[in-house]
Amino acid sequence: MLRRVRDVIQQMACPDPVLVLAPLGVGGHVDHVLVRTAAERSGARVGYYSDFPYNQRHPAVPAFVRRNGLVEARWSLLIEAKPDLIRAYRTQARALFAGDVIPIVPEVYYVPAGPGNRPERIT
Numbered sequence: 001m002l003r004r005v006r007d008v009i010q011q012m013a014c015p016d017p018v019l020v021l022a023p024l025g026v027g028g029h030v031d032h033v034l035v036r037t038a039a040e041r042s043g044a045r046v047g048y049y050s051d052f053p054y055n056q057r058h059p060a061v062p063a064f065v066r067r068n069g070l071v072e073a074r075w076s077l078l079i080e081a082k083p084d085l086i087r088a089y090r091t092q093a094r095a096l097f098a099g100d101v102i103p104i105v106p107e108v109y110y111v112p113a114g115p116g117n118r119p120e121r122i123t
Contacts, residue, residue, distance in 0.1 A: 005038035020044045024110060025061075027054030040068065050108035053096055060110060070110035079104050 009020055022039035023032035025048075032051055039046045048070065050060060060072075083102035087093045093102070 002034060002038050002041075005035060006042050009039055009042040009044055018045065019111070020046045021109075022046055022048050024048040024050045024055075024064075026051040027058045029054070045112060047109055047111040050110065052105070052107070053103070055108060056103065056105070065110055068110075069113050071113040073109045073111055074106040075109065076106040079106060 009022075012020070020039055020042065022036050025033040025036040029051070036048065039048075046068070064070075065072075082104060086097070086102050087100075093100070
């Protein structure tokens with residue numbers, strides 16, 4: 001399965017500079033970790049989103065972040081719309097957010113560091 005997912009990522013990543021966005025696997029969910037591992041092994045340039053809401057209880061794995069030379073970037077623009085968008089996934093929202101309380105927090109990404117690519121925190 002890992003090889004098949006990796007192959008799909010390689011096929012979708014065009015030869016132009018592209019950033020593949022994959023889950024960071026925060027919280028250790030098997031399907032997220034599988035995609036993260038396949039993306040890491042694909043040879044593509046990969047950025048990772050920190051899995052919400054699991055990132056509210058679990059940190060990113062420092063060794064993974066270091067090994068991939070990633071830096072944290074936060075996106076806070078328009079996040080007030082986030083709870084309504086999450087509620088559209090009814091079964092997920094009910095299971096993940098007791099009492100329908102969805103925290104409004106920035107999106108967190110981990111992207112490759114490099115010359116000219118030192119993301120600023122967007123608040």
